[in-house]
Amino acid sequence: MSRAFSQLISILTPILLAPLLLGWVNQMRAWLSNRRGPGVLQPYRMLHKLFNKDSVMADTASSLFRFAPYAVFGSMLLANAIIPTLSTDLPLASAADAIALVGLFALARIFISLAAMDIGTAFGTLGARREMLVGFLAEPALLTVLFSASLIGQSTALPTIVEAVAHKHFAIYPSLVFAGMAFILVFLAENARVPVDNPATHLELTMIHEAMILEYSGRHLALMEWAASLKLFAYSTLGIALFLPWGIGQKATPSSLLLALPSLALKLALIGIVLALVETFSAKLRIFRVPEFLATAFLLGVIGMLTHILLGA
Amino acid sequence: MNIADLELSVTAMPTRFPLSRGTATAGEWESAALAIAENHGRLVTIWASQKRNGQFVVSAVYDIENGELLWLDLPILKKEAKYPDISSLFPAATRMQRAIKDLLGIDADGASDKRPWLSHGAWPEDYFPLRNENTGKEKSSQVQVDDYQFVTVAGEGVHEIAVGPVHAGIIEPGHFRFSVVGEKTLRLEERLGYTHKGVDRAFQDFSAVEGYRLAGRMSGDSTVAYSWSYCMSLENIWKWRVPTRALWLRAVALERERVGNHLGDLGAIGNDAGFAFGLSQFMRLREDWLRLNKSVFGHRLMMDYVLPGGVVGDIDPEGLLQIRKQCDEIEIEVHTLQGIYDDHSGLQDRFLTAGTVPKELAVRLGLIGLAGRASGVAHDVRVNAAAEPYSELAVNISVREGGDVAARVDVRFDEVFESLRLIRYLVENLPSGSNRKEAAPRNSSGSSAGWIEGWRGGIFTALDVDSTGQILRCHVHDPSWQNWPVIEHAVIGDIVPDFPLINKSFNLSYSGHDR
Numbered sequence: 001m002s003r004a005f006s007q008l009i010s011i012l013t014p015i016l017l018a019p020l021l022l023g024w025v026n027q028m029r030a031w032l033s034n035r036r037g038p039g040v041l042q043p044y045r046m047l048h049k050l051f052n053k054d055s056v057m058a059d060t061a062s063s064l065f066r067f068a069p070y071a072v073f074g075s076m077l078l079a080n081a082i083i084p085t086l087s088t089d090l091p092l093a094s095a096a097d098a099i100a101l102v103g104l105f106a107l108a109r110i111f112i113s114l115a116a117m118d119i120g121t122a123f124g125t126l127g128a129r130r131e132m133l134v135g136f137l138a139e140p141a142l143l144t145v146l147f148s149a150s151l152i153g154q155s156t157a158l159p160t161i162v163e164a165v166a167h168k169h170f171a172i173y174p175s176l177v178f179a180g181m182a183f184i185l186v187f188l189a190e191n192a193r194v195p196v197d198n199p200a201t202h203l204e205l206t207m208i209h210e211a212m213i214l215e216y217s218g219r220h221l222a223l224m225e226w227a228a229s230l231k232l233f234a235y236s237t238l239g240i241a242l243f244l245p246w247g248i249g250q251k252a253t254p255s256s257l258l259l260a261l262p263s264l265a266l267k268l269a270l271i272g273i274v275l276a277l278v279e280t281f282s283a284k285l286r287i288f289r290v291p292e293f294l295a296t297a298f299l300l301g302v303i304g305m306l307t308h309i310l311l312g313a
Numbered sequence: 314m315n316i317a318d319l320e321l322s323v324t325a326m327p328t329r330f331p332l333s334r335g336t337a338t339a340g341e342w343e344s345a346a347l348a349i350a351e352n353h354g355r356l357v358t359i360w361a362s363q364k365r366n367g368q369f370v371v372s373a374v375y376d377i378e379n380g381e382l383l384w385l386d387l388p389i390l391k392k393e394a395k396y397p398d399i400s401s402l403f404p405a406a407t408r409m410q411r412a413i414k415d416l417l418g419i420d421a422d423g424a425s426d427k428r429p430w431l432s433h434g435a436w437p438e439d440y441f442p443l444r445n446e447n448t449g450k451e452k453s454s455q456v457q458v459d460d461y462q463f464v465t466v467a468g469e470g471v472h473e474i475a476v477g478p479v480h481a482g483i484i485e486p487g488h489f490r491f492s493v494v495g496e497k498t499l500r501l502e503e504r505l506g507y508t509h510k511g512v513d514r515a516f517q518d519f520s521a522v523e524g525y526r527l528a529g530r531m532s533g534d535s536t537v538a539y540s541w542s543y544c545m546s547l548e549n550i551w552k553w554r555v556p557t558r559a560l561w562l563r564a565v566a567l568e569r570e571r572v573g574n575h576l577g578d579l580g581a582i583g584n585d586a587g588f589a590f591g592l593s594q595f596m597r598l599r600e601d602w603l604r605l606n607k608s609v610f611g612h613r614l615m616m617d618y619v620l621p622g623g624v625v626g627d628i629d630p631e632g633l634l635q636i637r638k639q640c641d642e643i644e645i646e647v648h649t650l651q652g653i654y655d656d657h658s659g660l661q662d663r664f665l666t667a668g669t670v671p672k673e674l675a676v677r678l679g680l681i682g683l684a685g686r687a688s689g690v691a692h693d694v695r696v697n698a699a700a701e702p703y704s705e706l707a708v709n710i711s712v713r714e715g716g717d718v719a720a721r722v723d724v725r726f727d728e729v730f731e732s733l734r735l736i737r738y739l740v741e742n743l744p745s746g747s748n749r750k751e752a753a754p755r756n757s758s759g760s761s762a763g764w765i766e767g768w769r770g771g772i773f774t775a776l777d778v779d780s781t782g783q784i785l786r787c788h789v790h791d792p793s794w795q796n797w798p799v800i801e802h803a804v805i806g807d808i809v810p811d812f813p814l815i816n817k818s819f820n821l822s823y824s825g826h827d828r
Contacts, residue, residue: 033593122474198587202482203813283659284587
């Protein structure tokens with residue numbers, strides 16, 4: 001099977017499955033609080049609804065506001081394309097490594113924040129300001145996590161890291177335990193989940209991510225929502241690639257895909273359950289506790305790197 | 314302090330709680346306000362009316378000491394149309410005086426803040442809906458939404474965040490103007506009045522026996538307290554003796570209303586701190602609670618259950634048993650949830666020190682009711698001016714000193730348990746008799762008052778009826794008038810994202826306030 005096909009699969013899978021992951025998390029949250037929940041397909045219905053609605057633009061909106069949803073969606077799509085989800089045989093991955101991945105997330109963040117400030121409402125600016133606070137603390141923490149993993153693979157290319165962890169020889173890496181803990185904290189912060197942000201809130205003064213997209217409607221909002229679910233998917237598959245890579249195929253053969261797909265589904269389902277549990281058990285942090293939260297993530301990431309350097313594992 | 318110390322000519326009124334009434338001159342009005350303020354008395358409410366003969370009267374009710382009320386009337390000349398300001402002594406009077414100006418066009422002479430309050434420019438500046446020559450239903454052709462002057466804060470990096478009246482969630486409308494530096498709140502200014510319905514004027518189209526229905530719709534979550542307060546004032550005027558069983562049934566309904574609202578609020582407070590589990594659990598309990606209301610009282614919120622002379626329907630032994638049983642079930646569940654709230658470090662971190670109102674500030678601003686009790690103000694109409702059946706119940710008042718969100722949560726938990734105890738006692742010892750006095754409406758004119766502790770605080774009604782049984786003037790006062798301004802102080806120094814939590818911990822009424 002051609003490498004192009006492999007790449008195509010790894011782009012289509014996130015696009016199609018990302019809303020399902022979000023729906024799964026929301027459904028789990030509902031079940032955990034004794035509610036019936038809207039079903040796992042709700043995000044698709046939401047997207048369908050939004051794409052069929054007119055997009056309303058503020059008079060003060062510039063072309064940046066119009067362009068941002070495409071830029072954000074595109075960045076998230078590319079991020080997903082370079083993460084080895086089903087196989088490590090990805091042509092695009094050699095063009096972009098783990099550091100570029102962080103860059104892609106930063107690019108999306110910059111666009112979404114600029115668009116939020118573009119209209120000039122208090123909430124957009126408020127959300128953008130908070131997003132930057134979270135972002136500039138989360139990025140270095142994410143980098144330390146990626147460095148811990150790349151020290152093992154001796155490369156910052158994600159497929160190489162996956163192959164080193166999953167396929168070379170079985171070993172337990174203490175550095176990855178620390179990096180994994182750091183990654184969970186960054187994961188929560190970057191995806192606007194409780195305890196850092198609350199995706200379900202209707203309180204405009206407490207929002208971070210929701211405040212930034214408050215002025216979007218119709219297809220633009222649909223793209224923003226889809227991009228948010230793609231980001232959640234990207235972080236989940238990144239977590240899988242770094243910490244639970246077993247099952248990801250080396251070659252994009254039909255047989256390896258047959259193994260990779262169910263194992264991916266299983267791992268994503270598990271991540272969804274863990275995420276829903278964390279969100280159910282936590283209350284939201286006061287916003288000024290978020291730096292402490294992310295400083296912890298950074299510290300754990302650094303400990304992970306030091307562990308590798310000192311112990312050589 | 315005694316009312317006699319004020320050296321006014323007052324007469325004790327035949328009400329179910331201690332109330333004296335007198336007429337004052339402008340000088341006496343001021344000196345009485347000063348003396349009451351100096352002796353830590355409280356302003357309950359202030360309102361104005363225009364008599365049939367065109368005479369304006371401004372009325373104030375003070376809580377002199379622990380539930381001893383003084384009702385002062387100040388007749389003023391029509392050509393002067395002003396009265397001495399008392400807002401410098403009682404900060405809570407500011408907005409009430411501004412509302413008087415909007416509705417009747419009489420000025421508080423010497424008040425520092427004379428901006429409109431209830432009027433948003435939807436009626437002309439020289440139109441006053443409560444005046445005799447107007448019906449309150451006139452349509453204005455030149456509706457001009459006014460440019461309200463908010464107080465601005467200047468300084469390096471200070472900016473404003475305008476929130477509402479349309480919110481992202483489905484809640485009542487109110488506008489909040491924050492002046493912030495970064496996330497820190499320097500100043501909050503509220504603008505209310507978006508749900509002004511002209512209830513005061515609408516009362517004048519009702520007969521006295523029907524008015525309870527309108528009163529019970531001023532703030533739906535307190536419908537029992539509102540209608541009881543109204544009925545109490547009417548029964549005082551007509552000197553009706555309400556059967557004891559009816560009073561006890563009213564108390565069952567009032568305590569059930571309190572529990573229902575506290576359950577909803579406890580869940581919502583958890584949710585506003587990002588703890589959705591709390592919301593689902595408490596809403597489940599609240600739903601069970603409201604369903605029993607529906608089956609036993611005929612309405613989920615028990616609207617129109619209380620009516621002049623008693624209550625609509627009696628409760629059969631089966632219903633009493635269900636109420637009793639539900640109290641036991643809910644008590645166990647609320648205990649469990651209280652444990653979860655208390656042990657949750659994330660929640661407690663959000664609750665503690667958020668929106669603190671120290672006792673000294675609470676006393677100065679006149680904070681009352683539930684929020685007052687959470688700031689150490691031990692005041693509860695059920696205790697301080699206990700009318701039947703509360704005079705026999707010995708309600709345990711819950712007072713906390715913290716004044717923060719955590720304290721308001723604690724008071725709610727305490728009051729849920731106390732109300733469950735009261736409900737159990739009431740249904741077990743329910744006296745026999747009729748649930749309603751069968752009597753034709755009297756045709757005696759007069760005025761009187763009612764005072765009932767709703768779940769937010771005391772709801773005071775002043776009612777004036779004529780000899781044909783028509784309402785001349787009905788003023789129903791929601792405790793939110795006192796408590797809204799306190800939120801402006803409670804949030805100073807807190808961060809902006811804590812405001813929804815602080816606001817929810819008070820959960821004040823927009824509708825009851827805007828009238």
